[in-house]
Amino acid sequence: MTQPSSGAPTKADAFVVGCIDPRLVDDLTVLMDAVGRTDRYAEFRIAGAALAAVDSNRPAWGQALWENLAASRQLHGVRKVVFVNHRDCGAMDLFAGRRLSLDPADELRQHQAVLDQAAAAVLARHPDMQVELRLMELDGRSTLLPCTACAGRMPLRAEAVPAPGFADLLRLRLRDGPLSPEAERALLVEGVTRHGLTAEEARAALAAAATAQGQATSAVAAREVAAYLRSRADARGRVAQTDVARASALYRRLAGNLPPAEAERRAALLLEAEGLSPRPAGLWRSTAWFQRLLKAPAPRPA
Ligand SMILES: [Zn+2]
Secondary structure (H helix, E strand, O other), X not given: OOOOOOOOOOOOOEEXXXXXOHHHHHHHHHHHHHOOOOOOEEEEEOOOHHHHHOOOOOHHHHHHHHHHHHHHHHHHOOOEXXXXXXXXXXXXXXXXXXOXXXXXXXXXXXXXXXXXXHHHHHHHHOOOOEEEEEEEOOOOOEEEEOOHHXXXXXXXXXXXXXXXXXXXXXXXXXXXXXXXXXXXXXXXXXXXXXHOOOHHHHHHHHHHHHHHOOOOOHHXXXXXXXXXXXXXXXXXXXXXXXXXXXXXXXXXXXXXXXXXXXXXXXXXXXXXXXXXXXXXEOOOOEOHHHHHHHXXXXXXOO
């Protein structure tokens, strides 16, 4: 609940309810980053997540949840509740009286029932709110579950939020570092053809996922590097070797741990794509230095 210097309360658009399970502490943060909610949600952790809204054996837990939701609505203006339950949840086992993870299909049904009841309880208190239901696997992947209680109400506003499967895919592919432009293009195509996104949504999802991992997409990095190269060109559109070296350093900084040779190659390609040329250097006034950059080895296959 940090407050900006103006003293006005920080705004958030979602109230996220997760479990206290230590295995999934960072996974919830990663999930919110992946769906573009970084710094735009209030977080409430309680054993069993949505179970707290449902379990009549622990009325104090439900009360704490409802009071915190009301406070967040008032303070941050939240209009959406996101319940993130998870598999192999100890609190859910206690509630069900058995080890649910022994039967994953039954486990899913139990979670769906609890999540549906929790959604109905939110809507009974806040009829104007939206509810999102998720079940998280122990590796952090999560599935968006249908919300029976939400059916028949206003459809969810279209948000620039990637389909969950696509967000997971992006997170996985970006885990080992920035992607080559070719790999990015293949992912965008996959987002459109297999996940039903528009090209714009797929690009926004990729940018959000890259930002979440402290990377720039190659499109963003390329734009900045091209602008730098243009600013360093002389009147005849020629760029000196030292400036190309600086451009590749800039590329590396923007695109994370890109190998130096690959950053140099991309900077050189950008220079050509911008219609610029390398300034001859050395005793023989040669542009061999530039040809070497272009021949740098390609990065690991995506
Ligand atoms: Zn749990």
